[in-house]
Amino acid sequence: MNTPETPESPETPEMPDRASHRPQDGDLRDVAILGGSLPAATLATVLAAGGARVTLIDEGRPPAFPPGEMGVHAAGLFRVLAERYRAPELARTATVKDIHAHVTRTVGAEHCHSFVYHREGRPQDPAELLQVCPPKGAPPEPHFHRPDIDAYLLRCARDRGADVRRGAKVSGAAAGPDGAVVRLADGSEVRARYLVDASGPDSPLVTGLGLREEPVRLATASRTLAAHMTRIRPFADVVADRAASYRPPMPWHRGSMHHLTDGAYLAVLPLGNHPDSTGGLFSVSLTLDARRFPAHEGAAGPSPEEEFRAFVARFPTLADQFAYAVAESPWLATGRNQYAASRTGGDRWCLIGDAAGYVDPFISRGLGLSLETVNVLARRLLDAVNDGDFSAERFAVVGELTRDHLAANDELAAMVHASLRDPELVRAVLFVLEVGFRFGGFPMLTAFAELRSSGSDAALRALETAPYRGHVFAGHEGYHRLFTAAGATCAAVAAGELDARTASERIFRSVREAEFVPAAFKLGDPAARSLRITPVTLLRLALWTVRGAPKDIAPLVRAGIKSVLRGR
Template sequence: MQEDQRVFDVAIVGGGIGGTMLGTVLARHGVRVLLLEGSGHPRFAIGESTVPETTFGLRVLARRYDVPEIEHLATNAALRRHVSSNCGVKRNFGFVYHREGEPTRPDECTQYPTWGPPLGPDSHYFRQDVDAYMFHVAVSYGVTAYTHTMVDDVKFEEDGATLVTRDRGSFRASYVVDAGGMRAMLPERLGLRQEPPYRTRSRTIFTHMVGVRPFDAVSPPREQHRMPSPFSQGTLHHMFQGGWLWVIPFDNQSTSTSELCSVGLNLDLDRYPRPDDVSAEEEFWRHVRRFPSVARQFERARAVRPYVSTDRTQFASQKVVGDRWCLLPHASDFIDPLFSSGLAVTVMALNALGHRLIDAVRQDDFDTARFAYLDHWTKRMFRFYDDLVSCSYIAFDDFDLWNAWNRVWTLTTLYGTNAQNQAAVTYEKTHDPACFDILEMPPYRGLRGMDNPWVERMFDQSRDAVLAYRAGELTKEKTIARIYEVLGESGLVPSVWGTLDPGNRCPSGVFTLWPLMKILLWGKYRSPRHVRGSYFTGGARLVGKEAVQAYTSELRAGSSLVHQTVRDMWLNWNRDWARRPAPRK
């Protein structure tokens, strides 16, 4: 290999979805990128469920950096057409509460639907296909990529770094990005790992299965639970005191070619310490059998890969950026799979890191101060998710408490998603990528609306009430009353939502075209002053335009799913889950 083929502007260690998207963005703008992946593709990975902020962030990333292939990951229709038919659809976040030894009660569930077409729905990524797709996209844009290449050491000098690999010799780069996840190389090499400073203390057992029944086939009928979307058409969370179980089906749409379902049991580490004398498989099934409705869903299920059991799920690093290096979020810290935060924080970081690295290469200036924004907001979002998740584990004590706390999360989701939509609306008018700069200005920085003082105050006061409950300072009833009081005083709740009605267990309603238009119109014309003008400005026109584009796109592709696209624009309920082909024996 010639010497100039060993010298790069940026080296990325880790070829998963985050590393390959970053490499593609940089290469698209003339940066010489080296990507080193220790294993190969396809390969197993979790982090399979998107959320609205992830998919909106992917749209921003694709348009800001002119990489349309990234936008194929942003809606389920594009994903299944361009990437993989092994991916599932996510039309909702479903939460079902369980008591040991009892069938689930019809009125103890909540739901938050994701956005319908054209801006949604969200997806269940079959990561081995999605990651392989992005790896090949990166290579097609000019990234120099090597798989099965372990990096044994990185030596930093004043003008760059030398990466020493096990089998391919050494490479030089001006800057190094570690996208290696929990076992990332740089945190170990630089001594960055620290005891997680987080309140959340949980552990996980996970695998992939076949034969997991749609929960709609075993749950109380819709007439009793009154949720607007089928549970099996989304990410299902089975909640119980001290834990929860995810069910992420990849076979839940009519065109799916997969029979797999991702499942994971998450347990409060203090309430359920990891046993020394029980296998991961045995412990998993012990908990499944505690809850009759869960047991019915899993009565035909079997694992198709080994169970993985973790110690404490949380990990942390002292900082995210340093002299000539940076950690992507999933290499820096992690909280918990609840609320699918990993991909959302990663996409936020990629949007902020991309233009900084492009400018740094062009100006040959990699001063650490240039990347301080990334360090601050990545760490701040991990602190936020720690608060959100730890209070959720507390709220799992009682359904009514969860029903109240859940509304805090749904409200932050609305404002976080709409912040990115504001940038997209402006871009549609101007087609100037500079309009995305507002995402790094108040009140749009970070995720979940946390840069907005009104949203932050609402969240902090609700969190403090839950923590007071845990400390024994407030009764459950007073905690619930306090959360509703805070929500009402915030002025953030759309008048078209049922957030302040405890009996409405899907308080956001649905995000099909007409309800979505009503939210946008409320925000533009009827919301309080601290909302109006900062959010919901002009989004109705964008939604209408993209609805037409989604319909015509299906027609041009000769898709047999045109009717389904139109249906999903207007209706949230379907019986696609009941029309799935029977599994092969």
């Protein structure tokens, strides 16, 4: 999907060396954070940069769910966090260039997003694909090798003065009006004025308070097999005998590939397609409809790799592409992906990220939403540290935001999974999402530009309460209606109440008729095999904002275009 680029941050200075000594057992900390993955480490960094006394406790367990390695949404938020909280080291995770220079050479560059439909037993049909390309010349968004990125962010937190405890096992956690306490397996305790649990599905707080929602309210039902792999054949080589039928605007290897079929999608993210990258590593995740393809029970079933191999063998083009592929990490296999907590906050505590819930790995949407929560939570925590007000009311919006994010991501994932029954329905849904992603980054771009030019975060604060939070184009009533109608149409197909062809025609028509979708987007052709923003597109879009754009969207688009142009 296509999101507008955020302006490049200025050259980031070296981090100050503020590594702290381990506080004594029983010393009161301002904030204790459970978990060591990207959201937890980012929060610890910005809080420590703001002067808070932070202890982060990371058991160091492998992730229970795909951690999210597509940085399309997250990269821009790292720039915002770096500027807002005066933590320039975070900006080093926002661009391929900076990641390569400061963090790791294992980084992918997202120059295009390719969606390729497959039918069992048949070679892939080139008429059943869609490639989406960002503006020509725009810097690529990164694909994160999460082990390296998470380790870097933990170093950032430590260098800022946070007390980072790796490999410390938590035996219990509690919080109340007077503060929070985390009990460790070695008998020691960490006491804090506030507790943030970002640890994941086995959250000590969720377990201790009995918050695991059973049955989960989320509509999506999926499960995932994932690994890092090498020796995946280039897609161009696999279809070389039919090269004249493909000819994409951008070479396939320059971005992510999402292989789609009835009941499943297979995401392949290159982590070594940057000229200076090393290793030829790919992030590979196969996500299946858990109702149609339930997980095997007991030890008698196939291993995750065996199940993956059996799946790709059903599709000749995929079988060729993965014929020599080798897993370079242990396979991760989930049961049903979806879970949620019945509450996400209370007196002196809150849940964020995977501790609060998880939906689906599609386009790593949950990763960016977790960073949005960090952005909203960090400000309130720093204010609370300064004025002593840790009341639940101050943090109520964080819980509301978390619930909205889960619900919005669930609607998106459920719609995508339902659309997989038919390639035309998939394309219709991708067109709806493309509308949202093209517009959806503009509010944050505008707020970021204001922050950099004036130092005011007023526009960022306003986004915290925008309607339809968590959606790809939050705050816009017209897009919400378009998205909701498309979701209902796909749900009718999944329920057997509507045929896929009629459903796709209905969704395409709603996109064409939406007054806020400009002709410059060229979304009127259901047979289009590529969607690309060119300089001509931007010019036509600018003219549209003064000649016919709705009044609620024209200023937003103009400001967004200016931010994009200033950022190149």
